[in-house]
Amino acid sequence: MARPLGLVLAIALLAAVSVTLLPPVSAADDDYAHCEGAVRGWADSAGEGDDGADKLNLKDLLFFLHIPRTGGRAYFHCFLKKLYTSAQECPRSYDKLRFDPSHPDCKLVVSHDDYSLTSKMPKERTSVVTILRNPVDRVFSTYEFSVEVAARFLVHPNLTSAKSMTTRLLKKTRGVSTLDIWPWKYLVPWMREDLFARRDARGIDKTQSSKKVNPYDVEDMAMPLHQYINNPVAHEIIHNGATFQVTGLTNNSYFDGAHKVRHCVRKHPDLGRFVLQVAKNRLDRMLYVGLTEDHEESARLFAHMVGAQVLSQSGILNLDIQEDPPSGTDPHSSMLDQDDEETNEHMNSTDGWSSNGALNTTDDDHGKGNMTVGKLMETYESCIASLRKSQSSRRKISLKKVAEANFTKAARRQVPEAVLKQIISLNSLDMELYEHAKNIFTQEHLMLKGQQPMVVQYKQFGDQKDWIDTVCDSWNCSTWKVVALGLGIAVTTVFIVFAVTSRRTLKLKI
Secondary structure (H helix, E strand, C coil): CCCCHHHHHHHHHHHHHHHHHCCCCCHHHHHHHHHHHHHHHHHHHCCCCCCCCCCCCCCCEEEEECCCCCCHHHHHHHHHHHHCCHHHECCCCCCHHHCCCCCCCCCEEEECCCHHHHHHCCHHHEEEEEEECCHHHHHHHHHHHHHHHHHHHHHCCCHHHHHHHHHHHHHHHCCCCHHHCCCHHHHHHHHHHHHHHHHHHHCCCCCCCCCEEECCEECCCCCCHHHHCCCHHHHHHCCCHHHHHHHCCCCCCCCCCHHHHHHHHHHCHHHHHHHHHHHHHHHHCCCEEEECCCHHHHHHHHHHHHHHHHHHHHCCECCCCCCCCCCCCCCCCCCCCHHHHHHHHCCCECCECCCCCCCCCCCCCCCCCCECHHHHHHHHHHHHHHHHHHHCCHHHHHCHHHCCCCCCHHHHCCCCHHHHHHHHHHCHHHHHHHHHHHHHHHHHHHHHHHHHHHHHHHHHHHHHHHHHHHHHHHHCCCHHHHHHHHHHHHHHHHHHHHHHHHHHHHHHHC
């Protein structure tokens, strides 16, 4: 039966009105929903499979996740190279393209690569350690180091000459250059090109600035800090860099979807909460988390929490693990201050990591006699002192061609408050992650303070366990046999004590 025309028109009109009244789905809403799904999906898949209950036990492979400008190179040269032999260091740790975690003796990886590198490692046999730094100071230091390394190229007459010379040297030495290593392989060429452009504009012979506001704003010499932090390169690599590195989401990630997740978080900042939670969870499961700002205590904790276990596993640890430096030694005497530490973090020349004589000793300190944690700290402090002596003038020499950019802690205080606030805003995830790291650091300190004797007990128990294992290997241990053995030893002990006591009592009576 055909419907009346009026009824059909009424239904059509009602449908049209309903569609009109529905809220429109904008492209922005659709993009947010798509991004939320991508970020949530990644966060769900990035969850750790274990509860981190054994995180304090050093496993077969140690991965030092080196967040740039946190002082990690000092730990590498002054701690880890004293604890591990060259054969135990995984080949080309700082060179992602040639990194080989399958090497049979590989026990140590130190790299600027992000957490996604663990996908190439035996996860259940890998311990991760890292150091975090106040995000504002880390941005300052990243800017300073970018200018410092790029300025070394200004000895060349032009950019073309600088590039060609670098290429020739790399081919000749086959070494690992700063320009091969993330993030400097992006940041240094970018800054180098900028420095040459500004020098060409003012004249090659002009070394004094006519536009200096402060060392971080010398526009005719170097890219001002306020321009640097707003550049797309900085947004891609520097801001919230610690969070993205701990979560494995940098532009150097092994995870194919890293760019998508990172892009979504930058575009929709509220989605950063998912990434931040993953980062916090990963810090919670690390063997050790240090703080650049608390250098002395961080080093001491590293020596006890990591160094003691490496020495114990290698069988050369004297159990005097609570030994402090000799009372006649000032524990602060050879520690780096903030500026020295930043200068010494990267010991490489323009063309490689290994130009510094203080770092490239042929002696292998690993295994020389009984090592205590106290002695390890003495060795560390001596190494730091050598680095400070050898590198104190490095920055001044590097910045000679842009002398007006004389970066210091005092100079940082001349930077306008508005720039500082912008740095904080651009690094909101890192600011919160840093606070979380400080809480972990406090827990590490309290835990070590209460559990140091337990480390010795654990080592002694391990020796006893080795003896029991030896007995069991020759006796086919089972539960009832172990119980019987224990009861037998207990009964024998009681009998001997009773016999000795009885003889003494008898002699007294006689």
